Amino acid sequence: MNPETNDGRTSKQQALMSEEADCLSRIARERDEDAFSRLYDLQSPLLFGLACRILARKDEAEEVLQEIMLKVWHEADRYDAARGSARAWRVMMTRSRCLDRLRRRSTALRREPPAPENLDQTPDDSVMAVEEMTRAEERAAVRQALNSLPEAQRRALEAAFFEGLTHAEIAAKTGDPLGTVKTRVRLGMMKLAELLKAYT
Amino acid sequence: MTDDKDPLNAKSLDLPPSRELDEAAALLAYAAVERNPPAELKDRLMAGLRPVPTWYQGKRWLRPAAAAALASVLLFVMWTRTPRSGPILIASQGAVTVDGRAAAAGARVSWGSVIEVSSDGEAVVRVDDRAGFSLSRGGRAALSRDGAALSVRLFSGWLLSAVKTGTAYAVVTEHSRVSALGTDFIVKVRDARAYVCICHGHLGLGGDFPEPEIASQAHGSLTEPLYKPGSEGAMEGHSDDAIARLRDLVGLQH
Known part of the structure; x- marks a missing residue:
């Protein structure tokens, strides 16, 4: 077990976040390619996995990852630490870009969200060991937090995050009243924020 | 979303x-x-x-600023090159008709319309902000446009044209074509023969004219098919004052 700091993060998690922030800063200040390379290694598995999950197409996921990393390279100086972590910045940027692509696909071609069994649930063995261990803790924490939510809340959150559905669209999909869906998402997010406080 | x-x-x-x-x-x-x-x-x-x-x-901000500046320049160029109105009858004297109907100053003239004036009449037409003409001596003419190129088909009478330099503008007669290459000029049709007077400038000639183009620093006329300096009264029916008046009427700078 890693020793926990005052805010609940393990020292490894803190070191990792600090290293990411440092890489971003070096890219912004010095156009440091080594820092970019390191940041890519640290972040690309998470971002690529996210893109694959949303788009369900590897070729498009690669394009999105390339766009996002180039954006990081060119616009690292626009990152404002006061508004959130570097990880959240890139994750939400990736999600947003993926959802844009998803919406551009014609309605007829829009896929149903893949069933969990269709996804490769086995992490790549080659993901770097140290970071993977640290990320595995976070991933486990997120999944534990999600699993602790009522099923309906968890499904609503996943539909919103991975499919980009609005409250109304989730309601239409599940057949539940709009107010119920809003309450589920609200309660789910509040609970999640509370459970993951140590990682935010 | x-x-x-x-x-x-x-x-x-x-x-x-x-x-x-x-x-x-x-x-x-x-x-x-x-x-x-x-x-x-x-x-x-x-x-x-x-x-x-x-x-x-x-x-x-430089990139969007440069793009905005470029777009502004392009819009300005397009604005300056786009005719802002169609042909209009600026002044008339005697009997003037457009497509057979009596017309007075201020009347709009459609592309393809035929303008006719009596033997003692005159019609001054502003083709657009780049060209205008005066039709007289029982003149009969039709306007046409192909893209930015303007042309006047002259069936009879005299047509004095004032043209902004660089404008694609031509007067077409039965057997010839006179193109403005930076000048004011008059074309006269009499007995199915065209006469042209170049007034300080450069003209392109086609059809029965013996030369493809002509330049002159003074009024000088030529007749198809033979160039006859001074023939047919080169200064008859127009003068520098007449050209200045026409330019004023159609809104061209001297």
Whole structure:
């Protein structure tokens, strides 16, 4: 077990976040390619996995990852630490870009969200060991937090995050009243924020 | 979906803005399986990195500003090159008809319309902001346009033209074609024969004229098929004052 700091993060998690922030800063200040390379290694598995999950197409996921990393390279100086972590910045940027692509696909071609069994649930063995261990803790924490939510809340959150559905669209999909869906998402997010406080 | 509609943001959830909430939303990414992208993707990315020039750093507004400036210039050029009105009868004297109907100053003239004036009449037409003409001596003419190129088909009478330099403008008769290459000029049709007087400038000639073009620093006339300096009274029916008046009427600078 890693020793926990005052805010609940393990020292490894803190070191990792600090290293990411440092890489971003070096890219912004010095156009440091080594820092970019390191940041890519640290972040690309998470971002690529996210893109694959949303788009369900590897070729498009690669394009999105390339766009996002180039954006990081060119616009690292626009990152404002006061508004959130570097990880959240890139994750939400990736999600947003993926959802844009998803919406551009014609309605007829829009896929149903893949069933969990269709996804490769086995992490790549080659993901770097140290970071993977640290990320595995976070991933486990997120999944534990999600699993602790009522099923309906968890499904609503996943539909919103991975499919980009609005409250109304989730309601239409599940057949539940709009107010119920809003309450589920609200309660789910509040609970999640509370459970993951140590990682935010 | 805009951010405001994103059901995961604080505003949609009727909650105060919260960093913890935003971070928790981002952590949902861990619900997906991490995957390593293909190795060649990183190679492509690293090869494609372009250092931002020092002078450009912190000046990202330059690109949109330059694009806006370029767009403004293009719009201005298009505005200056676009005719802002169709042909219009500026002044008339005697009997003037357009497509057989009596017309007075201020009447619009459609492309393809036939303008006729009595033997003692005159019609001054502003073709657009680049050209105009005076039709007289029982003149009969029709206007046409092909893109930016203007032309007047002259069946009879005299047609004195004032043209802005660079404008594609021609007077076409039964057997000839006179193109403005930077001049004012008069074309006269009599007995199915065209006579032209060049008034300080450069004309292109086609059809039965013996030369493809002619330039002159003074009034000088030529007749198809033979060039006859001074023939047919080169100065008859027009003068520098007449040209100045025409230019004033159609709004061209001298």
